[in-house]
Amino acid sequence: MRLFLTASCLALSLAAAPVFAQNSAPQPQPIVDIVPAARDIAFPGVMTLEVDATDIDRAIFSMKQTIPVPPEARTAGRFTLLYPQWLPGNHAPRGEIEKLVGLKFSANGKPLAWQRDSLDVNAFHITVPSGAREVVANFQFVSPTAANQGRVVVAPKMMNLRWNNVSLYPAGYFARNIPVDAIVTWPTGWQAGSAMRAKRSSNSSGGAKIAYERVDFDTLVDSPMFAGAHFKSWPLSDKVTLNVVADAPEFLAATPDQIEAHKRLVTEAEHLFGVRHYDRYDFLLSLSDEMSGIGIEHHRSSENGVGTGYFTDWAKGPGSRNLLPHEMTHSWNGKHRRPQGIWSPDFRQPSRDDLLWVYEGQTQFWGYVLGARSGLFSYQETLDAFANIAAGLDRRTGREWRPLVDTAHDPIIAARRPKGWASWQRSEDYYNEGMLVWLEADQIIRRESGNTRSLQDFARSFFGGREGDWGVVTYELPDVVGALNAVQPYDWQAFLQSRVYQVTTEAPKQGLVLGGYELVYVAEPSAYIRSGEAASGASDLSHSIGLVVEKDGKIAQVIWGSSAFDAGMTVGDQITGVGGRDYSAEMLKAAVASTSQGGKVELLVKRGKRYRETTLSYTGGLRYPALRKTGQGETGLDRLLAPQTR
Known part of the structure; x- marks a missing residue:
């Protein structure tokens, strides 16, 4: 009986199997x-x-x-x-x-x-x-x-x-x-x-x-x-002009000191690279709450769009003042010198973005350096920005599976749409993590050369060339490595391989260490962080409970592996109550602060039409990133950020 059933099952199985030869099966035609x-x-x-x-x-x-x-x-x-x-x-x-x-x-x-x-x-x-x-x-x-x-x-x-x-x-x-x-x-x-x-x-x-x-x-x-x-122009040098358009004339009220800082930006940038790859350069800056913002580089100009308070809210913090230094740096890095895979004879050939950690990463590096050297950013604001960036990248747990170089494909993969789990997915980290890689390279050159050379020597040799040449010179990775070795012999191939092409467990913070500083966490946010929160209306608690929360309690980010993540919270949830009371940013921060003394973070969370009570397992209190000086006297980072032309 058992044999009969087995044979019957086998017969039924064979009968049910698809007979592929009886199906229509098209063949591909060549795509011409x-x-x-x-x-x-x-x-x-x-x-x-x-x-x-x-x-x-x-x-x-x-x-x-x-x-x-x-x-x-x-x-x-x-x-x-x-x-x-x-x-x-x-x-x-x-x-x-x-x-x-x-x-x-x-x-x-x-x-x-x-x-x-x-x-x-x-x-x-x-x-x-x-x-x-x-x-x-x-x-x-x-x-x-x-x-x-x-x-x-x-x-x-x-x-x-x-x-x-x-x-x-x-x-x-x-x-x-x-x-x-x-x-x-x-x-x-x-x-x-x-x-x-x-x-x-x-x-x-x-x-x-x-x-x-x-x-x-x-x-x-x-x-x-x-x-x-409502349009106004200021000459910044014999070849550079700042052109500003605003929603209303009162937003064009720049002070002489503010324009002077922009003039110093041009002076410092031209001194950094040694030559000018333009016959003229026009900053295009919109101050608007109605037209969308932008930051795009061009060879002899840049498109920059920020809020109306660029000049009038100057004292509230640096805001978007690193935008113009970044985009101007691109005249040398990204426009004149460009990765071979990114240059195209027309606007039809796909871009191969593998070297964006040079194109954008080193531009981000020089953007912050020039911001500090010109005074658009204060020295302390620059240190606070570096601390915030390094700490934020440490929260990118996705580095465990995705190397930095792969994030260079994000503009194509994600089309710059918001990500629900950015810490695990990673995003366009080639900007800021690339900046940290180049900061470390600068400090290595300073150390190995006894402070006689720096990444500025690389910038002049690699991005230099003929005065006024606004053509394009392309490069590949071996050109980058060769230029670094020409400045300072070192195993740059291995350095870049480990920082850019391999997965890691933490952000590359060694440049801060070599520069005489270390990343620490403190209970009070820096003025830089406070100004950022005031501008966005969000509360950044990513370094404590693992949340970035918007003004109305909506969750903008959840850090993968954080206490908020472990409690099942996700982007789009809304915190409606804290400790049995209505939500406010102050109440949430007070609850987090209390955990250092044995308190709890008890939340009422709404998802869709459902509510749930959530208690976060966290005991660290409020944590905000800062840099603490470890070196004596003038350190490598101090020398990097110091003005070079005054």
């Missing part, structure tokens, strides 16, 4: 890219791009673009135009192709049909009629009117015109070889700042039409514009 590859040859003609930027109420840009048809396209009968997608400084495909609307092409006054490429949705194929010498494109860019649509670039009194949003370019050519004449009609009375310069202007009832100097398409995309009704 029909978009012409970029070639390093001259484009035969000059594009003209006219932008109407006067529709500020609806935040719509309207364009007319005239594009010469190359001889080979006339012969083939097909012309391909591209919309910029892989944008420098974004480290990911950030082109907003979905906002390009109303696209129509014509030649000799007659409409032309177009077809979007099925493989590359940023490519448009046009059938060119015989005898056509140019194609005219008419289209609009419907910029976001709310933050949930993307970055808001038009506000009632200002705008950020980014050429990659409002232009097409011909496939088959390096972007640097395509000449462009750009013309913009601005709202009446508005002024604009850019690395580009006007060559003629005219006024009409519709606004002010400005024709700009001819540039290549690569330079055009690298030369965004800030314009507005």
Whole structure:
């Protein structure tokens, strides 16, 4: 009987098994890219791009673009135009192709049909009629009117015109070889700042039409514009200008001391690198609570968007004052010297971001150093920032499984969206952890050379070159290692391998130690932390119970492995009560502080429509990071942050 049942089961099993040979089974077809590859040859003609930027109420840009048809396209009968997608400084495909609307092409006054490429949705194929010498494109860019649509670039009194949003370019050519004449009609009375310069202007009832100097398409995309009704410029040197646009004129009230600090920034930066990779440089700075913020580098300018209090709230803390030093440093690191995998002949080739820990990490390092040397950050504010950064990176438990180099792919992987478990997932740590790696490298060079050399010698040799050269020189990892060894012989390959390419158990804090300081935790937050909490409205308790809590009690972050994590708390939960009373930040901090004397953190937590009582298993009291000096006299970190030009 047992044998019969076994055989029966086997028969049923065989009968139920799928017979794959009876299913239809397609085979893949080769994927053929029909978009012409970029070639390093001259484009035969000059594009003209006219932008109407006067529709500020609806935040719509309207364009007319005239594009010469190359001889080979006339012969083939097909012309391909591209919309910029892989944008420098974004480290990911950030082109907003979905906002390009109303696209129509014509030649000799007659409409032309177009077809979007099925493989590359940023490519448009046009059938060119015989005898056509140019194609005219008419289209609009419907910029976001709310933050949930993307970055808001038009506000009632200002705008950020980014050429990659409002232009097409011909496939088959390096972007640097395509000449462009750009013309913009601005709202009446508005002024604009850019690395580009006007060559003629005219006024009409519709606004002010400005024709700009001819540039290549690569330079055009690298030369965004800030314009507005409330605009002011300050010369910072013979070649550098600070252009500021604000929601209202009172926010432009910079003091002489504040402008002097920005002048010192330029002086210190140019002294650091030894040469200037620009014929002129324009800081573009928006002070707005209506237009979205930004921080993007360009070779001869930078886009910087912060809140309205940049000048007027100066005394409340450094706020965003490390932004301009960071972005200016990119003129040397990231724009002139650029990883080979990040440089591209056009805006279609994907970026390979493995060396962002150099591109962004060392820029972050010099940004903080220049902030301190110029006085945009005080010495103590810089130390407090370093402490906060190092301690925060120590909470990145994800380093146990994910090496620093892998975070360089985050702009593509995560598209800079918020992360629920950032401490375990890790984020774009190549910025701040990269900074700590370069801080350690600086202190090693100082130690090994007997304080005769530093990372500044590397900066001058590696990012230097010819005065005024705003071309691009690429590099790979061996070039970085070789340049370090030329400054100071050391096993830099092994150093970088361990810090960047391997998993670790803690943040690389040895640079602080070599610099004469150590990371400690104290019960009172520094002025730097207090100013940050005041600006954000959040309470950072990540170093104690493992929470960052917003003003209304909503949890913004839970540190993986912390007491809050062990209690089952997660992002999106809301603390509604502390110790049997209504939630407030003060009540929560008092409860955490009491744990050092045997108290408890008892919380009422809401998730959706449900409430639960939670007691955190924690006994350490309030903990905030700080740096304590261990060295005697002037230490390596002291020397690094000291002004070099006064």
